[in-house]
Amino acid sequence: MSRSVMMFQDYMGTGLIMAWFLLSLVYLFLRENKKQTRILFIYVPVVILLLFFNPVFAQKLSEYLGDEIYYRILWLVPVTPVLAYTIVHICVSLKGKFRMFFVLGAVCVIGLSGSYIYADRFFGKAENLYHIPESVVEICNAIESPGREIQAVFPLNMVQYVRQYSSSVRMPYGREMLMNADWNGWRDAEELCEAMEADVIDASELGQLARMTYCTYIILPQNKKIVGNLSSENYVKYAEIQGYCIYKDTLSNH
Amino acid sequence: MGDMAMVTQLGKLILLMLVLPILTGGFFCTRKNEMTRGNDRLIYMWVSGQFVLWTAFWIICVYGIFQEWFFLDVAYTFEMVSVTLAIMGGICDLCGQVRDKRKGLHLFQFSKEKKSHWIFWILFAGILLFQLIQAVRMTYADGDDAYYVAVSTIAVNSDTMYHKLPYTGGTTSVDIRHGLAPFPIWIAYLSAISGIRAVSVAHVAAPLMLIPMTYMIFYLLGKKLFAGKEQRIPLFLIFTELLVLFGDYSFYTVENFMIARNRQGKAALGSIVIPMLFMLMSVLMSKLEERKKCGLAFWGLLTCVMASGCLCSVMGAVLCCMLVGVAGVCAAVAYRRWLVLIPLVLCCVPCGICAALYMFKA
Numbered sequence: 001m002s003r004s005v006m007m008f009q010d011y012m013g014t015g016l017i018m019a020w021f022l023l024s025l026v027y028l029f030l031r032e033n034k035k036q037t038r039i040l041f042i043y044v045p046v047v048i049l050l051l052f053f054n055p056v057f058a059q060k061l062s063e064y065l066g067d068e069i070y071y072r073i074l075w076l077v078p079v080t081p082v083l084a085y086t087i088v089h090i091c092v093s094l095k096g097k098f099r100m101f102f103v104l105g106a107v108c109v110i111g112l113s114g115s116y117i118y119a120d121r122f123f124g125k126a127e128n129l130y131h132i133p134e135s136v137v138e139i140c141n142a143i144e145s146p147g148r149e150i151q152a153v154f155p156l157n158m159v160q161y162v163r164q165y166s167s168s169v170r171m172p173y174g175r176e177m178l179m180n181a182d183w184n185g186w187r188d189a190e191e192l193c194e195a196m197e198a199d200v201i202d203a204s205e206l207g208q209l210a211r212m213t214y215c216t217y218i219i220l221p222q223n224k225k226i227v228g229n230l231s232s233e234n235y236v237k238y239a240e241i242q243g244y245c246i247y248k249d250t251l252s253n254h
Numbered sequence: 255m256g257d258m259a260m261v262t263q264l265g266k267l268i269l270l271m272l273v274l275p276i277l278t279g280g281f282f283c284t285r286k287n288e289m290t291r292g293n294d295r296l297i298y299m300w301v302s303g304q305f306v307l308w309t310a311f312w313i314i315c316v317y318g319i320f321q322e323w324f325f326l327d328v329a330y331t332f333e334m335v336s337v338t339l340a341i342m343g344g345i346c347d348l349c350g351q352v353r354d355k356r357k358g359l360h361l362f363q364f365s366k367e368k369k370s371h372w373i374f375w376i377l378f379a380g381i382l383l384f385q386l387i388q389a390v391r392m393t394y395a396d397g398d399d400a401y402y403v404a405v406s407t408i409a410v411n412s413d414t415m416y417h418k419l420p421y422t423g424g425t426t427s428v429d430i431r432h433g434l435a436p437f438p439i440w441i442a443y444l445s446a447i448s449g450i451r452a453v454s455v456a457h458v459a460a461p462l463m464l465i466p467m468t469y470m471i472f473y474l475l476g477k478k479l480f481a482g483k484e485q486r487i488p489l490f491l492i493f494t495e496l497l498v499l500f501g502d503y504s505f506y507t508v509e510n511f512m513i514a515r516n517r518q519g520k521a522a523l524g525s526i527v528i529p530m531l532f533m534l535m536s537v538l539m540s541k542l543e544e545r546k547k548c549g550l551a552f553w554g555l556l557t558c559v560m561a562s563g564c565l566c567s568v569m570g571a572v573l574c575c576m577l578v579g580v581a582g583v584c585a586a587v588a589y590r591r592w593l594v595l596i597p598l599v600l601c602c603v604p605c606g607i608c609a610a611l612y613m614f615k616a
Contacts, residue, residue: 013503035588036539037479040532043584048576064613065569072569075508075524076577078532080501081472084493085479088486103489107496114500117513118388122395131393131457149423160400163420164453167408174421175400 004058007071016113021079024086031089041085045077083110132161135242140166142239142246143217152217153210155244156197172213189213201226207233211249218247259449266448267455270336271463272300277340279303280347285354286549289537294477297470301530302555303343304467309558309604310335311443312565315436316611319416319428325409329443374488381495382469385513389461394514399456402438402518406452409442430615434608435567437519456517464516464526469494471529478536519566523573527563531574534559535581542589553597561604568612571605578602 012018025042032038051057052073062070087106094102117123127134136158143152144166151170154162160175173189192209195202196218203226210218211233218235220226222243230236230247238248279299283290289298311332318328404420412418415436416428432438441460445452450459472494476487501509511518512525534556541548560578563570582598585591 011504011506013507017497017501017503036536036543036585039539039584039588040536040581043588044535044577044581047580047584051576051580061572064609065572069569071506072520072524072573073576074506075528076573076580078529079507080494080497080509081475081529081532083497084490087493088480088490091489092483092486106493110493110496110500113503114497115502117499117502117510118392120394120502120510120514123392123514124395126391126393126457129390129458130451130453132453151423159421160395160397163404163423164399164407164456165451167404167411167418167423170423172422174419175397176421178397 002053002055002058003062003067004053004055004070008052008074011071011074013115014113017079017083017110020109020113021077021083024082027086028082028089031093037085041078041082045082048073048076130165132165133158135244136161137165138241139219139244139246140169142241144168150216151214152219153192153196153213153215154219155221156193158219172215196220199225203228203230204233206230207235210235211251216249216252220245220247263449267444267450267459270444270447271459274336274340275303275307276300277303277347278306278336278343280343280345280350281306281339282551282555283347283350284549284551285350286547287551289474289477294474297473299347301467301470301474302558303340305530305555305558305562306339306343307336308440308562308565310339311440312436312561312604315415315439315565316434319433319436319439322417323415324413325415325439325442326413326446328415328439329446332443333447371485371488374492378488378491378495381492381499382466385465385495385499386462389465389513389516390458393457396515396518398515398518401432403441403453403456405432405438406442406445406456409439410445410452415439430612431568434612435519435565435570437522437566440565441517460517464522465512468512468525468529471526471533475529475533475536478533478540481540520569523563523566523570527559527566527570527574528577530559531556531563531577531581535578535585538582538594539585539589542585542591542594548597553601556598556601557604560601564604564608568608571608571612575602575605 009015025045028038028042032042058070061073087103091099091102091106128137130137139154139158140162143150145168149168149170151172152162153172156178159171159173159177162169162171163174173193177190177193192206192213195206195209201220201224206218207230217238218230222240222245234250235247236250238246240246276296276299279302282298282302283295287298314332314335315328318331401420405416408418408420409415416433417425419426438456441456442452444450444459445455448455469491472491473487476490477484480486480490498509498512501507501513504510508524508528511521515521516525534552537552538548541552556578560574563574578598578601582595586595
């Protein structure tokens with residue numbers, strides 16, 4: 001199966017909305033009289049789809065843009081406006097109570113065929129007006145040093161938020177660890193990441209790795225099991241915030 | 255923070271996101287442009303003005319990035335340019351009003367609407383309000399924010415553009431792919447001028463502007479699609495909203511980007527720039543049908559929309575050209591008007607420059 005077909009399958013999810021869209025194209029082809037609407041809502045999407053599935057075109061464009069974002073050509077296919085337009089077109093051709101039934105039916109079909117966006121598993125209630133976890137905000141506020149940059153190591157579940165909030169907090173590794181990609185050569189910190197994410201933390205190993213990567217602060221969940229004592233590596237408990245312990249390097253002059 | 259300071263910050267943000275674009279949109283209030291007559295006027299001015307400002311920002315910022323300017327140099331230069339454009343646009347509009355004896359800013363004119371259509375408009379407004387409340391109340395955990403929002407935060411706090419690694423904070427050289435599409439720097443600009451943290455501008459303020467802008471573009475598109483049958487527009491918009499709300503059928507849909515990741519340039523490309531191109535292509539085709547000329551303002555706006563596509567994403571250069579190319583060739587064939595392809599090709603020049611810079615500098 002070609003890469004384009006696989007991308008299209010991934011893009012259309014269950015395929016129901018795309019099926020309604022293709023039916024809409026057929027309907028408009030048969031019923032739409034306005035030339036400009038036919039061009040924009042029938043011919044243009046068809047040509048775009050033909051180009052998308054064309055292997056030569058796909059190969060050339062993927063070389064330029066990269067394989068992983070080739071699917072965005074499908075953004076040029078006006079699924080939402082075509083469907084909305086078709087529904088209105090059918091609706092006005094009906095009379096009396098059939099019109100109301102059709103509208104209600106269309107609403108139900110959209111609801112059943114699509115997927116409610118706010119039910120997406122990545123959506124959650126915002127904890128503040130920064131839209132990042134409050135724990136990250138409070139920890140950054142606690143460790144920030146005015147006019148200076150400091151290095152801190154965070155648990156993986158926090159790394160994507162830290163530098164959105166504060167650019168004065170540097171990290172030995174960031175989101176690239178989650179992506180498992182060798183971004184900018186920061187794989188050196190992989191051992192530190194493994195030490196941080198271990199089920200049971202080896203305090204001696206973590207302290208040494210943190211010092212090797214110039215970390216002034218180590219942030220760990222309060223409930224994390226630790227074997228040994230971080231203070232023996234000169235990292236002492238600095239604060240407890242929102243379920244996290246902050247350890248500070250006493251040898252650091254920050 | 256005091257209430258007064260917060261009000262001032264919000265006031266500045268409204269000025270940057272609403273007032274300046276509307277005034278700049280005055281450039282397009284020409285006699286030939288029927289979109290700026292009646293109830294479309296303010297909407298058309300806001301949307302078109304924003305595209306002009308984005309274009310100016312793209313030019314200044316990309317130049318600044320290549321010349322290794324400080325971020326604040328870009329922000330203040332753009333501020334001066336945008337205020338100048340707004341004043342000039344405002345004067346253009348005022349002159350047009352005096353010349354055509356138009357009266358003030360025509361907002362929505364619903365007087366001719368039937369009662370049932372009012373209900374549809376209220377329903378549309380209600381669903382839009384719901385989306386805006388959700389944009390403030392809910393958050394979407396997207397890993398890409400670790401790059402884009404961090405770039406904005408770094409620009410504001412460190413006064414540099416693309417010289418620091420967003421994920422970790424180390425130093426780096428400009429990544430050409432992101433440097434050519436500096437949408438996060440525009441977010442940083444809003445933050446720097448308003449005084450609101452970049453992370454809040456990205457996650458809260460930007461959606462409050464960009465989501466309504468998408469629907470306003472769909473409104474303008476609806477006006478073209480339902481010319482002479484305007485009472486159908488609110489129903490069209492309601493179904494558009496429903497399809498957006500239930501458009502999360504995969505992680506890749508433009509609807510997902512529009513609602514969940516709207517602070518990222520690629521989302522603005524999919525949900526604002528591309529629908530605007532459809533709207534403008536619709537205007538072009540109606541002009542071709544009526545055998546009328548489009549006018550300089552139209553071609554200028556189309557060029558600005560294409561350039562805005564480049565601001566959003568390097569991919570925008572390709573997508574915008576592809577859409578305009580396909581729609582343009584289809585229109586040229588259908589209306590037997592081959593000469594229309596010449597100005598269309600000229601409008602693609604910003605995208606061509608962007609693509610050339612990407613290929614030669616990468």
